[in-house]
Amino acid sequence: MKKFSQLAIPxxxxxxxxILLPLLLIILYAFTKPGNEFIQFSLTLEHFAKFFTDxxxxxxxxxxxxxxxxxxxxxxxxGYPVAYFIARSNDRVRNILILAITLPMWINMLVRTYAxxxxxxxxxxxxxxxxxxxxxxxxxxxxxxxxxxxxxxNFIPFMILQINTxxxxxxxxxxxxxxxxxxxxxxxxxxxVFPLSLPGVVSGITLVFxxxxxxxxxxxxxxxxxxFLIGNVIENQFITVGEWNFGSAISLIMxxxxxxxxxxxxxxxxxxxxxEDRL
Amino acid sequence: MEPKKLxxxxxxxxxxxxxxxxxxxxxxxxxxEFVTLLGPSGCGKTTLLRILxxxxxxxxxxxxxxxxxxxxxxxxxxxxxxxxxKYALFPHMNVYQNIAFGLKIKKMSKDVIQQxxxxxxxxxxxxGYEDKNVTLLSGGQQQRVAIARALVNEPKVLLLDExxxxxxxxxxxxxxxxxxxxQQEVGITFVxxxxxxxxxxxxxxxxxxxxxxxxxxxxxxxxxxxxPANRYVANFIGxxxxxxxxxxxxxxxxxxxxTFDCVDHGFRPNEKVDVVIRPExxxxxxxxxxxxxxxxxxxxxxxxxxxxxxxxxxxxxxTVKMHVIGNRDVTSQNGKEKISANDFYVDIEDLDQLDEKxxxxxxxxxxxxxxxxxxxxxxxxxxxxxxxxxxxxxTFSTSSGTSVQRTIFVVNQPFVRNEKANEAVMAxxxxxxxxxxxxxxxxxxxxxxxxxxxxxxxxxxNESVDISVDYDFDDENIQEGVYNxxxxxxxxxxxxxxxxxxxxxxxxGLTFFPEDIHVxxxxxx
Numbered sequence: 001m002k003k004f005s006q007l008a009i010p011x012x013x014x015x016x017x018x019i020l021l022p023l024l025l026i027i028l029y030a031f032t033k034p035g036n037e038f039i040q041f042s043l044t045l046e047h048f049a050k051f052f053t054d055x056x057x058x059x060x061x062x063x064x065x066x067x068x069x070x071x072x073x074x075x076x077x078x079g080y081p082v083a084y085f086i087a088r089s090n091d092r093v094r095n096i097l098i099l100a101i102t103l104p105m106w107i108n109m110l111v112r113t114y115a116x117x118x119x120x121x122x123x124x125x126x127x128x129x130x131x132x133x134x135x136x137x138x139x140x141x142x143x144x145x146x147x148x149x150x151x152x153x154n155f156i157p158f159m160i161l162q163i164n165t166x167x168x169x170x171x172x173x174x175x176x177x178x179x180x181x182x183x184x185x186x187x188x189x190x191x192x193v194f195p196l197s198l199p200g201v202v203s204g205i206t207l208v209f210x211x212x213x214x215x216x217x218x219x220x221x222x223x224x225x226x227x228f229l230i231g232n233v234i235e236n237q238f239i240t241v242g243e244w245n246f247g248s249a250i251s252l253i254m255x256x257x258x259x260x261x262x263x264x265x266x267x268x269x270x271x272x273x274x275x276e277d278r279l
Numbered sequence: 280m281e282p283k284k285l286x287x288x289x290x291x292x293x294x295x296x297x298x299x300x301x302x303x304x305x306x307x308x309x310x311x312e313f314v315t316l317l318g319p320s321g322c323g324k325t326t327l328l329r330i331l332x333x334x335x336x337x338x339x340x341x342x343x344x345x346x347x348x349x350x351x352x353x354x355x356x357x358x359x360x361x362x363x364x365k366y367a368l369f370p371h372m373n374v375y376q377n378i379a380f381g382l383k384i385k386k387m388s389k390d391v392i393q394q395x396x397x398x399x400x401x402x403x404x405x406x407g408y409e410d411k412n413v414t415l416l417s418g419g420q421q422q423r424v425a426i427a428r429a430l431v432n433e434p435k436v437l438l439l440d441e442x443x444x445x446x447x448x449x450x451x452x453x454x455x456x457x458x459x460x461x462q463q464e465v466g467i468t469f470v471x472x473x474x475x476x477x478x479x480x481x482x483x484x485x486x487x488x489x490x491x492x493x494x495x496x497x498x499x500x501x502x503x504x505x506x507p508a509n510r511y512v513a514n515f516i517g518x519x520x521x522x523x524x525x526x527x528x529x530x531x532x533x534x535x536x537x538t539f540d541c542v543d544h545g546f547r548p549n550e551k552v553d554v555v556i557r558p559e560x561x562x563x564x565x566x567x568x569x570x571x572x573x574x575x576x577x578x579x580x581x582x583x584x585x586x587x588x589x590x591x592x593x594x595x596x597x598t599v600k601m602h603v604i605g606n607r608d609v610t611s612q613n614g615k616e617k618i619s620a621n622d623f624y625v626d627i628e629d630l631d632q633l634d635e636k637x638x639x640x641x642x643x644x645x646x647x648x649x650x651x652x653x654x655x656x657x658x659x660x661x662x663x664x665x666x667x668x669x670x671x672x673x674t675f676s677t678s679s680g681t682s683v684q685r686t687i688f689v690v691n692q693p694f695v696r697n698e699k700a701n702e703a704v705m706a707x708x709x710x711x712x713x714x715x716x717x718x719x720x721x722x723x724x725x726x727x728x729x730x731x732x733x734x735x736x737x738x739x740x741n742e743s744v745d746i747s748v749d750y751d752f753d754d755e756n757i758q759e760g761v762y763n764x765x766x767x768x769x770x771x772x773x774x775x776x777x778x779x780x781x782x783x784x785x786x787x788g789l790t791f792f793p794e795d796i797h798v799x800x801x802x803x804x
Binding site: 171173174176177178179180181182183184187191192195196 | 332333334353354355356360361363364365367368369370371380381384385428429432
């Protein structure tokens with residue numbers, strides 16, 4: 001055992017250098033004034049005050065949360081039936097479908113998002129197609145819809161795979177028991193299958209909501225300049241404006257928001273599993 | 280009044296991927312009956328239950344429930360409930376919610392549900408457990424909840440699929456009484472699947488013994504126990520002495536050369552039959568008062584009674600000498616080859632069959648390279664055998680000239696005839712090296728092979744008889760020398776259950792009443 005645990009040392013060193021240290025630096029930056037000497041720090045809370053008093057920043061934060069929520073909801077509603085279908089297929093079909101879902105993930109996310117620019121752009125194939133079908137020629141790229149589409153497209157596999165895993169683990173005899181006790185398929189689904197698949201739904205939500213709320217290149221590429229999210233603000237602070245301290249503060253606020261939302265989801269799961277209308 | 284037939288299976292056939300699991304089953308189940316489907320795993324009992332539950336569809340045949348064919352009726356519309364093998368309780372609900380499940384589906388009002396669930400909790404003796412997490416209950420408690428969850432729906436029939444299989448012995452006994460009590464209290468039909476004959480005898484009103492997708496016998500526990508239809512049922516239910524016999528005429532049966540009175544009739548004259556005598560129906564008496572006499576082989580105390588084994592017809596025995604010799608490998612001059620072989624005995628009548636292959640096999644001749652352990656083929660065998668008793672030298676050699684000389688003893692081996700038991704036994708003396716005995720992984724089997732031990736029926740030479748081996752050396756630490764090995768057949772042994780102690784080795788008489796002899800038809804395979 002001891003010999004094996006030594007194998008973890010390189011990773012621990014790596015993690016300390018590449019994850020822990022930057023995080024500590026972000027915390028340090030968030031609470032200090034810009035332009036510090038290397039040794040001398042002056043602590044401040046002014047970055048947090050700046051963020052919470054400026055309605056523009058708050059609006060961007062709100063917008064990010066809303067779009068992440070919409071993405072998660074769509075992923076859940078579209079992904080659950082797919083996961084259910086996959087779980088009920090036989091082994092061969094299941095393997096093919098899982099492969100079909102994971103296959104696009106082998107290509108870099110950025111490349112795939114660029115592909116959408118081509119599809120959605122003015123005079124692009126989708127706009128032409130809608131025109132032919134008599135919907136006029138609506139603007140597709142650089143809208144909230146485009147951003148939402150990009151997010152759902154990129155993150156839905158995580159939702160499907162998580163739910164599928166929890167559905168596959170379901171004991172078949174529970175379904176027989178439910179049918180035996182008089183429940184038809186619909187009742188069996190809502191009273192047995194769905195409550196027991198909630199853990200998968202929750203981890204699916206985690207895997208979709210977190211990257212969605214902090215994503216910055218999808219809104220940048222598909223939303224253009226029009227559709228600014230919190231990830232873009234942070235990126236700007238670091239790269240364009242050069243306000244590293246303020247950027248760090250916003251990052252820290254984001255971390256807190258995400259932790260809070262995950263806590264809320266987990267609470268929901270724990271009560272959700274047991275709840276099931278107690279008489 | 281005839282009890283009403285609630286369930287009728289009509290010629291049920293079930294096929295899975297071309298394999299026939301049920302071969303046309305016909306069975307009636309009446310109201311308020313506790314029916315047990317009994318059989319070993321793979322006999323189709325669970326399949327039959329699942330067809331009744333609606334989880335499987337019969338390939339052919341009809342299931343008639345309460346006068347109606349229920350083929351195609353989905354499980355949730357059938358008026359029966361199931362207790363599953365592994366309970367299948369819903370892990371996300373507590374005890375109360377599990378039991379209330381079926382009632383909630385039926386949209387009953389809350390107070391009615393409350394009332395019914397509480398009544399069930401009382402029936403299964405688990406009041407106060409309603410808020411408990413089902414995954415944290417013990418096996419027996421989960422079992423009770425599963426029964427309550429099924430019974431609360433007031434089904435006409437309760438199906439139970441080996442429900443006690445996962446419980447330990449003591450709990451299983453308790454639950455047997457519990458189940459019988461619940462069945463009598465609620466007064467509905469129970470269809471119970473098990474492979475445990477004791478469970479079946481304890482609880483059932485009717486037992487259905489199944490084998491390979493067919494029903495062997497249907498009857499009350501007493502009928503099944505006392506009048507088993509054939510050897511299979513007799514063996515499966517309780518302990519028994521089963522012997523081949525001949526039905527001389529009505530009320531006369533003959534086995535072990537003695538004709539006995541019995542109560543069975545209706546067989547053809549001289550029909551071959553099987554006879555069952557239950558161990559507790561045989562009494563041990565003085566030798567001159569017994570219908571059979573024999574020697575007490577063993578006495579085992581079983582708690583309430585002694586299990587006595589009495590041998591009425593002794594087995595046939597033959598003893599041979601095993602010559603254990605040191606290792607006598609011959610090494611070639613360059614040290615690259617080793618060769619070994621044993622002397623052996625052969626019956627003069629078998630001399631014709633003794634070709635080179637057979638000589639190599641009987642003498643265990645082998646040659647190998649001591650460095651690489653690779654086998655080298657024996658290319659030449661030199662021996663001149665005559666069809667006369669005596670000893671003949673034989674030489675084995677490899678292509679590079681390494682050779683070893685051994686002896687073949689041609690003998691006229693007498694075999695032991697046992698007219699009374701209608702059998703004969705034969706075995707040869709043999710030679711073995713110390714290492715060969717130490718390296719044997721299945722010594723009993725090897726000894727039989729080495730001695731060419733065999734036993735057969737005098738009336739039919741092709742019918743072989745099982746033999747056992749007896750020896751008194753320690754094979755781990757065997758030394759060179761000569762050892763006796765005894766091969767014997769079993770003879771006729773009776774198992775007797777009695778509360779009186781008898782001494783091992785005593786001569787005793789055995790007696791039984793004509794009605795204790797149960798004559799069964801020979802099984803056709």
